[in-house]
Amino acid sequence: MTDIPTETNGHRPTDPAAPLELTVLPARPPVGAEGDGPGAEVVSIETARDRRTPSPLTVPAPRPETPAGAPAPVLEGEVVRVDVLGEADRDWRAELAEKNRTRRPIVPLWLRSRTDAIETLRWAGEYAAYVAGYQLARTPLYAGRLAVRAPRGLARLVAGMVRWTFDLEGEPVRLSAVQKADPEAYLKLSRQRDSRVRLRVWVSGAALVTLLIASIIVASVPTAAQWTALAVAVAVLGVIGRPADRPLIDRAVIPTRVEKLTSDIVVRALTVLGVSGLNAKADVNFVAPITRDGPGWRADVDLPYGVTVTDVMDKRERLASALRRPLGCIWPEGDSSIHEGRLILWVGDKDLSKTIVKSPLDKAGSHDVFKGIPFGNDPRGRLVTVPIIEHNILIGSQPGQGKTASVRELAAGIVLDVTTEAWFHELKGTGDLDPYEKVCHRYVSGIDDASIGYAADSLALLRKEVMRRAAALKTLPADLCPDRKVTRAIADKRSLGLHPLVCIIDECQNLFAHAEYGDKAGEDAEFIIKLGRALGVVLILATQRPDKDSLPTGISANVSIRFCLRVAGQLENDMILGTSAYKNGIRATVFQPKVDAGTGYLVGATPMAKVVKAAYLDTPATQRIADRAHALRAAAGVLSGHAAGEQPEATAPAYDLLADIAAVLAAGEAKVWNETVVDRLADLRPEVYGPWAEQEGPARTAQLTNALKPYGIKTGQVWGTPPGGGKGANRIGIVRDDILTAITERDGKKGFGAGS
Numbered sequence: 032m033t034d035i036p037t038e039t040n041g042h043r044p045t046d047p048a049a050p051l052e053l054t055v056l057p058a059r060p061p062v063g064a065e066g067d068g069p070g071a072e073v074v075s076i077e078t079a080r081d082r083r084t085p086s087p088l089t090v091p092a093p094r095p096e097t098p099a100g101a102p103a104p105v106l107e108g109e110v111v112r113v114d115v116l117g118e119a120d121r122d123w124r125a126e127l128a129e130k131n132r133t134r135r136p137i138v139p140l141w142l143r144s145r146t147d148a149i150e151t152l153r154w155a156g157e158y159a160a161y162v163a164g165y166q167l168a169r170t171p172l173y174a175g176r177l178a179v180r181a182p183r184g185l186a187r188l189v190a191g192m193v194r195w196t197f198d199l200e201g202e203p204v205r206l207s208a209v210q211k212a213d214p215e216a217y218l219k220l221s222r223q224r225d226s227r228v229r230l231r232v233w234v235s236g237a238a239l240v241t242l243l244i245a246s247i248i249v250a251s252v253p254t255a256a257q258w259t260a261l262a263v264a265v266a267v268l269g270v271i272g273r274p275a276d277r278p279l280i281d282r283a284v285i286p287t288r289v290e291k292l293t294s295d296i297v298v299r300a301l302t303v304l305g306v307s308g309l310n311a312k313a314d315v316n317f318v319a320p321i322t323r324d325g326p327g328w329r330a331d332v333d334l335p336y337g338v339t340v341t342d343v344m345d346k347r348e349r350l351a352s353a354l355r356r357p358l359g360c361i362w363p364e365g366d367s368s369i370h371e372g373r374l375i376l377w378v379g380d381k382d383l384s385k386t387i388v389k390s391p392l393d394k395a396g397s398h399d400v401f402k403g404i405p406f407g408n409d410p411r412g413r414l415v416t417v418p419i420i421e422h423n424i425l426i427g428s429q430p431g432q433g434k435t436a437s438v439r440e441l442a443a444g445i446v447l448d449v450t451t452e453a454w455f456h457e458l459k460g461t462g463d464l465d466p467y468e469k470v471c472h473r474y475v476s477g478i479d480d481a482s483i484g485y486a487a488d489s490l491a492l493l494r495k496e497v498m499r500r501a502a503a504l505k506t507l508p509a510d511l512c513p514d515r516k517v518t519r520a521i522a523d524k525r526s527l528g529l530h531p532l533v534c535i536i537d538e539c540q541n542l543f544a545h546a547e548y549g550d551k552a553g554e555d556a557e558f559i560i561k562l563g564r565a566l567g568v569v570l571i572l573a574t575q576r577p578d579k580d581s582l583p584t585g586i587s588a589n590v591s592i593r594f595c596l597r598v599a600g601q602l603e604n605d606m607i608l609g610t611s612a613y614k615n616g617i618r619a620t621v622f623q624p625k626v627d628a629g630t631g632y633l634v635g636a637t638p639m640a641k642v643v644k645a646a647y648l649d650t651p652a653t654q655r656i657a658d659r660a661h662a663l664r665a666a667a668g669v670l671s672g673h674a675a676g677e678q679p680e681a682t683a684p685a686y687d688l689l690a691d692i693a694a695v696l697a698a699g700e701a702k703v704w705n706e707t708v709v710d711r712l713a714d715l716r717p718e719v720y721g722p723w724a725e726q727e728g729p730a731r732t733a734q735l736t737n738a739l740k741p742y743g744i745k746t747g748q749v750w751g752t753p754p755g756g757g758k759g760a761n762r763i764g765i766v767r768d769d770i771l772t773a774i775t776e777r778d779g780k781k782g783f784g785a786g787s
């Protein structure tokens with residue numbers, strides 16, 4: 032509650048305990064003044080304050096200047112509270128809405144997702160099977176233990192029977208009656224004992240006779256039954272003869288060493304981080320009970336006002352120390368859909384950095400890329416799938432953090448889908464993708480100029496392919512292609528040539544920073560990323576040098592899925608994960624060099640950025656997958672290009688579209704129809720633009736419209752006349768100035784980029 036300052040006379044009262052309000056509220060009767068007599072009620076100052084009716088807000092008098100040491104005059108005035116006491120008007124609808132938003136699930140978290148439920152039941156099943164197997168394997172040991180303990184059990188049984196039959200446990204009490212010379216008590220106890228013993232002798236005798244009869248019966252039954260009876264008798268005696276400190280059955284698992292996460296532990300950890308505003312127990316507000324969530328504990332906490340989850344994430348190492356767990360177990364996350372201070376603290380049982388995630392593709396017979404590719408696990412052990420159709424993927428990190436391993440996992444999903452054409456380029460020359468060579472339409476591994484030139488050719492060919500596909504998709508009937516994009520049904524019709532085509536370039540910095548091929552390759556890649564998405568063309572790029580020379584900004588700005596393993600700083604982080612990622616707390620700098628190989632931030636594949644440990648395929652596993660993919664593809668008759676031993680396609684001749692258009696437009700032509708420009712381009716470079724001119728009507732016009740989109744140039748209705756003369760008309764066309772402006776801007780940027 033906020034109070035207007037109470038120092039209306041410029042001085043605080045000398046006695047700090049003095050009720051400040053009473054000295055400055057002369058206009059109002061002091062508390063209890065109505066009853067100042069003998070029967071007056073004694074009221075505490077707090078109660079009196081609370082009873083007081085709220086006053087309208089008044090402005091305090093300005094502080095008067097008083098000469099030093101002079102007693103300050105008491106000013107008339109009234110101290111009032113800014114906040115009105117009492118129950119504030121409650122907006123019950125807003126409260127209900129808030130409650131609805133934060134309600135806890137009826138069905139437990141692990142049962143809400145099919146995958147989680149299956150996973151949990153699998154764990155339970157595996158655990159039960161393991162315990163059963165473990166104990167079954169030890170039955171001979173347990174039988175031996177029972178046999179050894181049986182004689183002691185027999186002795187205990189006989190001794191127990193005798194004690195019970197003759198009521199020996201009452202003996203000390205009877206003796207004490209004798210010692211106290213209490214004949215009355217003794218006689219009472221003796222009579223009770225005699226009556227008990229009379230009954231018990233009969234019971235014990237009956238038990239012995241039953242046992243005798245049972246023994247005679249057992250002596251006459253087949254041997255197997257005799258053994259069974261003996262085993263039961265030994266087992267019973269063995270159990271009776273068990274030493275108090277040694278259990279019969281061994282534990283199948285060591286009791287968990289993982290400390291249960293409690294609110295005290297969480298509070299202790301959060302309050303020692305040194306985050307300003309987060310210092311005391313009262314600063315930590317639990318919004319749900321701490322629960323098990325996957326293989327770890329989850330605490331949902333509201334941080335104090337003004338403290339954000341990023342403040343805590345920045346101190347992850349300290350948090351790990353405060354929780355006394357390895358860093359790889361501590362995964363604080365935000366839930367900004369609620370607010371910036373909602374922290375979900377997940378503390379895993381196992382250190383993520385010591386976990387090797389198995390790829391589900393290792394055992395998969397085939398795969399469908401339209402369902403995404405299983406990529407790895409989040410820290411809670413949940414499978415994360417990366418969508419690939421209609422996406423492009425950028426992977427980046429410092430050297431040796433697991434880029435190639437991540438690419439291998441994605442490549443496994445790609446090759447196991449026979450409808451997907453694979454163009455793989457590994458520009459490090461270490462042969463990490465070599466197992467896949469035999470299924471690739473285009474493949475190269477190397478760091479030399481020829482290999483880099485080959486990759487540049489691939490991008491040029493891919494650009495051409497994108498343009499071909501754009502036209503081909505347009506001609507498809509609407510019922511087959513309602514959304515104007517490649518679907519599973521379209522991909523399955525191989526004759527349409529619109530199946531998924533995935534081009535991987537590992538260590539792409541060697542291509543984009545290449546003096547000869549770099550610029551053109553960058554432009555082509557940008558073009559493919561922008562236009563290829565709906566056409567089934569996917570680019571996957573991996574780089575260990577995410578700077579603007581090695582990774583053109585047009586690429587880093589337009590990819591839709593990003594996976595960033597450990598990087599050194601904010602700049603690299605944001606180049607891979609997108610502008611402001613670091614500021615928003617998505618920081619791949621938190622991962623440890625080498626130790627966290629394979630672990631990175633995945634953005635764009637799931638609704639929120641996620642930490643993911645990529646599945647790891649070693650070379651033999653990769654080889655097995657590639658062998659399976661080869662057999663599948665051979666059976667389906669889809670091995671082509673490099674895989675079929677064909678020579679590489681003739682490389683696309685290098686060309687510059689904007690320069691070519693500028694060359695075919697005369698200085699006085701302000702606006703020209705697309706079809707006229709396409710005809711002139713085909714004349715200029717038949718090998719490049721010839722296929723455009725072969726298209727009919729709208730498809731021909733669309734070729735140029737699509738090709739200009741990446742440059743930000745739009746086509747529209749322009750007035751013109753046919754080349755041979757004739758009636759003028761409005762048709763789709765271009766404005767010459769747009770072309771010249773784009774050329775000037777591009778060349779300007781190049782000049783700036785080179786110089787900076």
Ligand SMILES: Nc1ncnc2c1ncn2[C@@H]1O[C@H](COP(=O)(O)OP(=O)(O)OP(=O)(O)O)[C@@H](O)[C@H]1O
Nearest residue numbers: 429430431432433434435436575628629645646647
């Ligand atoms: N997902 C993973 N799980 C476990 N270990 C991994 C994983 N990914 C990579 N590693 C480990 O890290 C090592 C380096 O991985 P990789 O070659 O993929 O790194 P890179 O980033 O491609 O390196 P470079 O930049 O030098 O090419 C691997 O040999 C492996 O030991």
